[in-house]
Amino acid sequence: MNRRTYDVVVIGSGPGGEGAAMKVAKSGRSVAVVEAFKDVGGGCTHWGTIPSKALRQAVSHLVNARANPLFRDSLRALDAAWPQLLRSAESVIGEQVRLRRGFYERNGVDLIEGRARFAGPGELTVTVPDGALLTLEAKSFVIATGSRPYRPADVDFSHPRILDSDKVLALKETPGSVAVYGAGVVGCEYASIFRSLGVKTTLVNTRDRLLTFLDDEIVDALAYHLRDGGVILYHNEEHEKVEVSDGGVVLHLKSGKRIHTDYLLWANGRSGNTEGLGLETLGLKPDARGNLRVDGQQSTGVKGVYAVGDVVGFPALASAAYDQGRLAATHIVEGRCDERLAKDIPTGIYTIPEISSIGKTERELTQARVPYEVGHALFRSLARAQIMGVRTGMLKLLFHRDTLEVLGVHCFGSQASEIVHIGQAVMAAPKPGNTLDYFMTTTFNYPTMAEAYRVAALNGLNRLKGIAPKH
Numbered sequence: 001m002n003r004r005t006y007d008v009v010v011i012g013s014g015p016g017g018e019g020a021a022m023k024v025a026k027s028g029r030s031v032a033v034v035e036a037f038k039d040v041g042g043g044c045t046h047w048g049t050i051p052s053k054a055l056r057q058a059v060s061h062l063v064n065a066r067a068n069p070l071f072r073d074s075l076r077a078l079d080a081a082w083p084q085l086l087r088s089a090e091s092v093i094g095e096q097v098r099l100r101r102g103f104y105e106r107n108g109v110d111l112i113e114g115r116a117r118f119a120g121p122g123e124l125t126v127t128v129p130d131g132a133l134l135t136l137e138a139k140s141f142v143i144a145t146g147s148r149p150y151r152p153a154d155v156d157f158s159h160p161r162i163l164d165s166d167k168v169l170a171l172k173e174t175p176g177s178v179a180v181y182g183a184g185v186v187g188c189e190y191a192s193i194f195r196s197l198g199v200k201t202t203l204v205n206t207r208d209r210l211l212t213f214l215d216d217e218i219v220d221a222l223a224y225h226l227r228d229g230g231v232i233l234y235h236n237e238e239h240e241k242v243e244v245s246d247g248g249v250v251l252h253l254k255s256g257k258r259i260h261t262d263y264l265l266w267a268n269g270r271s272g273n274t275e276g277l278g279l280e281t282l283g284l285k286p287d288a289r290g291n292l293r294v295d296g297q298q299s300t301g302v303k304g305v306y307a308v309g310d311v312v313g314f315p316a317l318a319s320a321a322y323d324q325g326r327l328a329a330t331h332i333v334e335g336r337c338d339e340r341l342a343k344d345i346p347t348g349i350y351t352i353p354e355i356s357s358i359g360k361t362e363r364e365l366t367q368a369r370v371p372y373e374v375g376h377a378l379f380r381s382l383a384r385a386q387i388m389g390v391r392t393g394m395l396k397l398l399f400h401r402d403t404l405e406v407l408g409v410h411c412f413g414s415q416a417s418e419i420v421h422i423g424q425a426v427m428a429a430p431k432p433g434n435t436l437d438y439f440m441t442t443t444f445n446y447p448t449m450a451e452a453y454r455v456a457a458l459n460g461l462n463r464l465k466g467i468a469p470k471h
Contacts, residue, residue, distance in 0.1 A: 001137065001226075002132070002133075002134045003034070003134075003135045003136075004110075004134065004135070004136055004137070005030075005136075005137045005138070006030045006031055006032045006110075006136065006137070006138045006463075007029035007030045007031060007138060007139060007140065007141075008020070008021075008024045008029060008030070008031045008032075008138055008139070008140045008141070008142065008329070008332060009023065009031070009032050009033075009034065009101055009117045009124055009138040009141050009142075010024075010031060010032070010033045010142045010144055011033075011034050011124075011141065011142065011145055011277070012033075012034075012035065012042055012143070012144035012145045012146055012273075012309070012311075013033050013035040013037075013040040013041060013042050013100070013104075013144075013204050014041065014043055014044045014045070014141075014144060014146050014309055014310075014311030014318075014321060015042070015044050015302075015318045015319070015321040015322040015325065016042075016144035016179045016308035016310075016311075016321035016322065016324055016325040016378065017033055017042065017142065017144035017213050017308075017309070017398050018040075018100060018103065018322065018325065019033075019095070019308070019323065019324070019325025019326045020144065020308060020325035020328050021033050021104065021107075021109050021142075021325075021329075022103065022107060022109075022329075023325070023326045023329035023330060023333070024329045024332065024333060024371050025107040025108060025109050026107065027329075027332055027334075028365075029332075030336060031036075031109050031110070032095055032108055032109070032110040032111075032112055032138075032258035032306040033110070033112065033325065034112045034113075034114060034116040034124070034126055034136070034468060035112070035114075036038065036115055036116070037113075038099050038113060039097045039101075040100045040111065040185060041093075042144075042146050042199015042210065043098055043146045043147070043148070043310070043374055044321075045093055045097065045100070046093060046094045046386075047165070047169060047349040048165070048336055049316065049318050049365020050089065050096055050188075050308065051086070051089040051092075051169050051396070052165070052169070052350070053089050053095060053350050054092050054093075054214050055085055055086055055088065055089055055169075056087035056091075056189065056193055056215070057088070057351065057353065058072070058085045058088040059085060059193050059196050059197060060196070060300075060352055061081055062085075062154065062196075062197075063352065064389070065198045066194055067444065069281070070449075075395075077151065078111060078313070079391060081173065081174050082171050082172070082173060082175075083171070083173075084176040086169060086216050088228055089169075089445075090201035090305065091279075092358060093434075099407075101377065101403075106119050106444060109225075109375065112126055112134065112136075112238070113128060113129060113130070114126040114127050114128040114390075115127045116120055116136075116277065117142075117275070117276060117277055117278040118277060118278035118279060118281050118282055118326065118384070119135070119281065119283060120277065121281075121303075121304075122137055122138065122139065122183070122250055122280045122313075123135060123136070123137055124136040124137075124138070124141065124171075124279075126189065130302065131403050137291050138292040138304075140304045140305075140306070140307060140326065140332045141304060141305050141306070142164070142298075142306045142307070142309050142328050142329070142332075143277070143292065143300070143305065143306065143307040143308070144276075144307070144311065144312050144321070144325060145272070145273040145274065145277065145309075146272075146273050146309055146311060147270040147271060147272050147290070147291075147307070147311060147316065148210060148270060148271055148273055148311045149164035149165050149166055149266070149267075149269075149271075149272055149311035150266075150268060150270055150271045150391055151164065151266070151268040151271075152266075154242070154249050154279070155242050155243070155266060156231070156297070157266070159244045159264065161244050161246075161248065161249050161262065161263050161264065162242070162244055162249065162263075162266065163264065163265045163266065164265070164266050165186050165190070165265075165267060167316055169265075170191065171384040174197060174199065174367075175194070175199050175261075175262040175263045175265075176199065176200065176262050177199060177200035177201070177202075177260075177261040177262045178194050178199055178200070178201055178202070178214055178261050178262060178263045178264070178265055179201075179202045179204060179249065179261040179264050179265070180194070180201065180203045180204065180252050180271070181196040181204045181239060181251065181264060181265070181266050181267060181268055182204070182205075182206065182263045182265055182266065182267035182268030182269065182275040183203050183204065183205035183210050183211075183233075183267075184211070184267065184268075184269070185211065185349050186267045187203060187205075187207050187265075187267035187268075188203070188211065188226075188349065188357040189349065189350050189351050190267065191203040191226060191231055191351075192226065192229070192231075192291055192351040192422045193352065195226070195229050195231050196229070197388065198304065198354050199273075200230075200233070200261070200364075201231045202231070202232040202233075202234070202259050202261065203231050203232070203233045203234070204234050204237050204239075204251070204253070204259070204389055205234060205235045205236070205237065206237060206238055207270065207309055208221075208236050208238070209233050210222055210223055210233075211349070213347070214349075214355065214361065214364070214410070215260075215357060215359060215361040215362055215396065215408070215410045216361070216362060216363060216412075217362070217396065217410070218355060218396070218410050218412050218470070219410045220395075221394070222351060222355060222412065225255070225392065226351075228410070231338075234253075234257070236255045237253045237254070237255055237257070238253065238255075238256070239251060239252065239253060240252040240253060240254045242264060247389065248261060248263075249262070249263060249264040249422075251264055253414070257339070259337040263410070265443070266389065268378065269289065269447055270285060270289070270291050270310065270316065271287060271290040271291075272288065272290035272291040272292065272309060272310065272311040272312075272313070273287040273310075273311060274290045274291075274292065275290065279292075279325065282300075282302045283302060284301075284305070285304055287313075289311055290311075291313040292311055292312055293309060293448065294306070294307050294308075294312050294345045296329035296337075297327065297328065297331040297337050298327050298331070299328075299331070302351060303357055306328035306332070307328075307332060308321060308324035308325045308327075308328050309321035309324060309325070312324070313321065315345065315347070317345065317348075318397070319345060319348075320345050320433050323345070341462055344359065344442070345358070345359060345426075345429070346358040346417075346418035346420050346421065346424055348416075348420075350417070353390070353392055353412060353413045353414055353416065354413070354414070354415075354416045354417055355412050355416055355418040356410075356411050356416040356419070356420040357408070357409060357410040357411065357414060357420065358408070358409050358420055358424050359398070359407055359408035359409055359427055360398060360407045360408040361398075361408060362374070362398065362409070365407060365408070365466065366396060368371070370400065370402065370407070371401040372398050372399060372400055372401060373398075373399055373400075373401050373403060373457060373460050373463055373464050374396060374398060374460060374463065375397040375402070375436070375456040375457055375458070375459045375461070375463065376394055376395070376396055376397075376456055376459050377394060377395060377396075377451075377452035377453070377455035377456035377459065378393075378394045379392065379393040379413045379449075380392075380412070381438065381446035382447070382449065382451060382452055382455070383446070383451075384448050384449050384451065385413075385414065385449065386389020387447060388414065390413065390414035391414045392413055392414075393409070393411070393414060393416070394412055394452075395409070395410075395411045395453065395456050396408075396410040396411070396412075396456065397409060397423070397436070397453070397456045397457060397460055398410070399435070399436050399437075399460060401464060403435065404435040404437060405425055405431070405435050406423060406427050406434055406436060407436065409423030409424065409427070411452075414449070416457060418449075419450065422435070422450055422453055423453065426439070431448065436457045436460060436461065439453040439454050439457035440454065440457050440458060440461065442454070
């Protein structure tokens with residue numbers, strides 16, 4: 001059996017694993033990354049963020065081309081099947097793999113393909129593709145194994161008409177109809193994608209509202225837009241059973257409803273990839289969804305063992321995973337870390353239109369009894385949005401009534417995930433630079449979507465002074 005020794009071993013090459021490995025390597029320590037898949041990048045690159053967002057972008061281009069009055073007549077018959085749209089992601093995935101592999105090579109990180117399992121404290125056994133065993137010894141380990149779609153035992157995921165967020169990326173046709181069970185981020189994103197393609201779409205929510213971690217006004221806008229686009233939306237539902245045949249799927253709900261569709265997309269949660277890791281040899285026990293509990297330094301509580309990314313559960317964002325990897329690695333090499341790096345991160349939801357937010361919601365501020373005011377900028381009032389033909393959406397600023405400190409930024413509409421970063425930078429600025437004054441004293445390019453900040457700031461200030469808006 002081959003044996004190697006490193007300062008740190010990282011399990012998984014997704015954003016969390018990469019963030020940890022790069023920090024360790026640049027600190028002059030030896031590090032190896034174990035990846036079960038043949039290519040680096042993890043679920044983010046191959047089954048999650050990159051392919052789904054590339055698919056969403058392709059669908060958006062198709063929808064916008066059809067809607068453009070300049071081309072409406074000539075492109076009326078413009079169409080693309082699901083597999084054609086998926087192919088738009090292939091080149092992006094390939095470029096991402098080459099780019100990320102280059103990071104490891106340039107920084108002297110050893111990449112090891114194989115299945116990892118802890119043999120005990122300080123020791124990891126890796127089964128490589130030819131079946132040989134490799135033992136890795138290290139003082140510290142970072143578990144960055146990611147997650148997979150949750151699959152309840154009573155649903156037959158071996159049937160081609162039962163999909164999850166992995167299987168949907170291998171779909172061979174554009175469905176005539178689809179039921180999406182689970183209205184979290186993944187469910188809402190795919191419901192909007194399918195409906196934008198003209199697929200009859202039913203979205204089944206197990207809760208009373210969509211995406212309850214978002215600001216209520218943004219959630220209401222999303223629900224309205226989905227329904228206005230033709231999505232059938234059910235709240236407070238729970239599945240009883242699923243009947244599937246070669247001709248379609250029947251989703252039975254405990255309320256008595258029966259939903260007949262060509263396909264069922266199960267999007268009700270994810271499970272951490274902790275099975276087979278030998279965590280019992282370390283005294284670690286994941287929760288019922290396979291997730292590991294960690295502290296502010298990403299430590300599992302077992303000396304020298306850290307966990308980052310989706311395997312620790314919320315917020316399960318690629319951006320957060322990378323920061324968590326850096327945090328864990330900083331604690332390993334320096335004995336400290338700045339927990340603020342993992343807080344106040346923006347949320348990006350790639351529905352059509354998209355959503356992004358950072359900071360407090362109105363509900364949170366009300367519960368905390370913080371005196372706040374609201375500033376709005378409706379996209380239909382912005383020249384750039386009018387030029388682009390994307391009038392749906394708004395930017396919403398929440399700020400303290402007394403200090404004008406920006407407390408929250410919430411955006412719904414085209415380029416929301418880009419627009420939010422201006423607000424993020426202002427919120428992170430030291431006082432007094434983190435107030436509404438920044439937007440009112442800064443000259444923005446015209447016409448741009450960024451101009452929404454000036455409009456929203458002036459709207460909020462007028463509201464504060466009791467001046468009724470004229471638009």
